[in-house]
Amino acid sequence: MTTIHTGSVMEDRIIEAGQPWARVVRTGQVLRIVDLHGTQAVDFLCYNASDPTERYNAADTMKYAKTIFLTRGHGIYSDMGRRLFTIEEDTCGRHDTIAGCCSAESNEFRYGVKNTPSCRQNFLRALEPFGLGKKDIVANINWFMNVPVGADGTMGIVDGLSRAGDHVDLRAEMDVLAVISNCPQTRNPCNGFNPTPIRVVVSG
Numbered sequence: 001m002t003t004i005h006t007g008s009v010m011e012d013r014i015i016e017a018g019q020p021w022a023r024v025v026r027t028g029q030v031l032r033i034v035d036l037h038g039t040q041a042v043d044f045l046c047y048n049a050s051d052p053t054e055r056y057n058a059a060d061t062m063k064y065a066k067t068i069f070l071t072r073g074h075g076i077y078s079d080m081g082r083r084l085f086t087i088e089e090d091t092c093g094r095h096d097t098i099a100g101c102c103s104a105e106s107n108e109f110r111y112g113v114k115n116t117p118s119c120r121q122n123f124l125r126a127l128e129p130f131g132l133g134k135k136d137i138v139a140n141i142n143w144f145m146n147v148p149v150g151a152d153g154t155m156g157i158v159d160g161l162s163r164a165g166d167h168v169d170l171r172a173e174m175d176v177l178a179v180i181s182n183c184p185q186t187r188n189p190c191n192g193f194n195p196t197p198i199r200v201v202v203s204g
């Protein structure tokens with residue numbers, strides 16, 4: 001893995017397969033998310049830490065970027081038209097903005113299995129200490145998840161393109177509550193059918 005940004009490291013943590021994480025990333029700090037083993041989807045939500053009613057807006061972020069595929073230089077925008085994060089580095093180049101997070105309910109609908117671990121449950125676990133819950137879960141970003149869209153509009157989750165050590169660096173443009181679910185899905189290729197640990201580093 002390449003060097004971390006200069007400055008002090010506030011947190012450097014392994015998030016085990018299938019586990020959640022959340023933290024307030026202060027203005028100017030950088031959140032690095034590392035796909036340690038490759039092909040691991042990292043579901044991601046973010047909120048204005050001082051007023052979480054302002055939060056990530058997928059549609060506006062795509063409109064401003066003029067693409068559904070976010071990468072280096074793009075902003076991650078709130079529903080108030082303000083940047084929550086800027087993507088400063090992206091060694092993978094393919095992430096998803098449209099497919100959302102897995103849930104026990106969608107796994108039952110799609111795969112006929114009940115009570116599976118899910119990103120939605122992880123989001124709820126991670127949001128609870130901040131006083132947030134179901135009403136606060138919106139369409140999310142999936143780092144390192146590959147969801148191509150065909151010219152005819154067909155879409156689907158296919159093999160991820162990230163390799164071991166690929167990472168994104170997100171610079172906070174305000175104090176941001178960042179929420180991660182290291183996706184536990186085993187029934188489609190988003191995690192190579194084998195969920196693995198990731199690493200998060202907050203520095204600045």
Ligand SMILES: [Zn+2]
Binds near residue numbers: 043101102119120184
């Ligand atoms: Zn998931």
